[in-house]
Amino acid sequence: MPPWKEELDAIVGARAHGQAAAILPRLQQLDARHPNVAEINYQLAWTCDVLGREAAALPYYEKAVALGLPRNVLAGALLGLGSTLRHLAQFERSASVLRSAQLQFPENREFDVFLALTLHAEGKSGEALRLALEALCDTSEDPGIRAYQRALRHAASRL
Template sequence: MGSRHGGRVHELLAALSDLDARYPNIAEINYQLAWTYEVLDRETEAVPLYEKAIALGLPENELCGALLGLGNTLRLIGKTARAVEVLRSASAQFPDNKELDAFLALALHAAGEPTEALRTLIDILCETSEDTGITAYQRALRHHASRL
């Protein structure tokens, strides 16, 4: 939604809250409302809305975003073990979506697992980089990451 990026977040929140009051069991409304609360740094209010949106059922592309949002929001409010669990599950469900692994690395670091976080980031780098230096040393990077 462009309003989140256009400085009209409070207007968007009011409109989504109004829609949610009229249609409380629409997954997409709950997802957009959660995302908007997160943008406003109101993470605690976002968590149950992400969870409800996921439980109600979202299209695959929105489900990936909702799981990422839920996992990251849990990390931000200090529920790091649950954040890691959500993001690992999401990564397994959407293995091609490397952004999930990047947020998983953040959650792992916050959960006191910096070595696993670094391994995860090196794996992402090796899998996604088109840099000739990274691709040339990919095998060595993976080897050293496995020995951290």
């Protein structure tokens, strides 16, 4: 186990108990002692996001992705990066990150929904609604949605 892993796990556990503000300095100290660790940067980004500090989160997300994350963690980092870029009104970059993530993780339908949010923010409401409706039809177990799935798909195709 890497020397930083146990401490990172303990810090992340504290965040789960609503202590995001208190753990940010601990994460920053861990990062200072173990620079260029993708997982630490990802947790820094996530914590900044939880605190509503998207501008501070952005470089941590970018560094975490650039350093390379395990596949199961990368999906969350790309979603966070795309969402953060949307919050910062960097819509083209957000859409690019989320589209890339869709290709890398086609089974993760959350990318469709977050891309729809970005497209809507970008003023592409028709495309956004189409994408959201398709994701809804593909993933919903609701009997009403299932019953009208064909009509919904037809409407989505015309947007």
